[in-house]
Amino acid sequence: MARLNVKPTRMELANLKSRLSISTRGHKLLKDKQDELMRQFIILIRKNNELRKEVEEELTEAMKAFVVAKSLLNESFIEELFAVPDKSVTLDIQEKNIMSVMVPEMNFSVNEDDKDAELQYGLLNSNSELDDSIERINKILPKLLELSEIEKSCQLMADEIEKTRRRVNALEHLKIPQLKETIHYIEMKLEEDERASITRIMKVKDMGQ
């Protein structure tokens, strides 16, 4: 392990010792943070997995129904029906702090005026299978939005975990051993100097006799 390039003085030794104690404390704190982040991350990931599976299953079913409904109608007819959305949705994003990671908290609200509109699309150029598939997709929407929120949180937390782990590793395997070694080196050096000077004094004393 490489030692730090410092002069072996008492001053430096004191400095390094204080750095070592800060590093050790930082390492402990970061390690705790990492553990807690991992715990939260695992909970979120489990939830994410379940939700994703659920959403994917439902979405596949709904899309299948939509494909069949679509095949009975002219594509331009369908596009015309949905060219202009009948509802407007407001997305309100707030940030939530999980172990210093800012994760999004999304709230969706459908415009109140639009809720009253019963006619979502013209009935002439559509069919009941389309009604069915659109209703299914409408039902999935809240879950889909929840999933997007959780997935984004997971992503952000994964980034943070990676960063923290790098810091913990750097402290544990590089910084702390380096400091320890340098301290050890300076101490040895100082002791050596001390022994040298004692020997020198003893020699000088002998020469005087």
Added chain:
Amino acid sequence: MQDTQYKGVNTQLRIYETKLLTREDFEKMLRAEDLAEALDVLKSTDYPVDVTEAIEHKNFDKFLLSHLKDMYNELYQVTPDSEVIQIHTLRYSYHNLKVLLKQRFTGMDLEHLLIPIGKYPVTTLRNLVNTEQSEKLNPIMVEGVTEAIADYETYKRVEAADVFMDTYYYKHMRTITDRLNDPTITKMADAIIDLDNLSTVVRSINQKKSRSFLHTVLSSSGSISKHAIIEAAQEGSIAVLNQLYMEKPYAKKLEDIMVSSKNDIDPMVLDKVIDEIVHDLMDEAKLQAFGPMPVMAYMFALEKEITNIRLILVGKDNKIDNAIIRERMRPIYES
């Protein structure tokens, strides 16, 4: 109009009929392993299919519509009264009007949704939507567009385009059939509008829509009064069938649905039965030697053929089970 005016057309129709896909063609397409094979079957018929392009872009409507457009154009040339064809092409004209109205209301560019089929060219329709007046177009159409625009200006609801155009589509159809004054065509229009109303009611009841909604979407151009339907709808979809449709000549087919469903009618089954009823009516009429009915029957067959082809192609493309495709296939015209 003299029925004999159609004798030339009806002979020509027999030639057109031979170009329609047969049951064997459809069977071959259904048996195809994949999309490419199904397209190959179609290529051997009259459809202008570019197999590589169709596989790459999956834009089946492009060649289906181009075929439909060509056929309608030919029919317009040979049929003595263009309004007979209009009964079928009105759907496209009103679709175009909806697109143009939505463009006007929202400023969005929806040009790609316009379908160039129908008696009136898109430019004439565009003119109507922009200026709210036209001397070339039927006054009913002009009235519909003006009303839709007025409603939008007052309430700012884009769906006005859909509501008004759907209502006026039926009104327009009724005006044409009244003018043609042909008992078979009138019977057909009655059946189509009444059955569309029935389908709308059943779909609305299933989606728990309100009475006022029914009032907006039902057409009053049918032979069964709109108010009677709305009243009966309060007691459920079976009541509508029982009280209002049992006198109709096609009641037997509707009865079958009632037997198979307990409380609610499955709108998907109903949609198919409706197509079958109209098909049966057309079937009776197609063998008439005179009059406009064979043309009507041919156009209906053409539309359904396109629906069936689209269904099979989309089904093959998405690996949908043949049973599901078969279940939804519309009746095939057999001459």
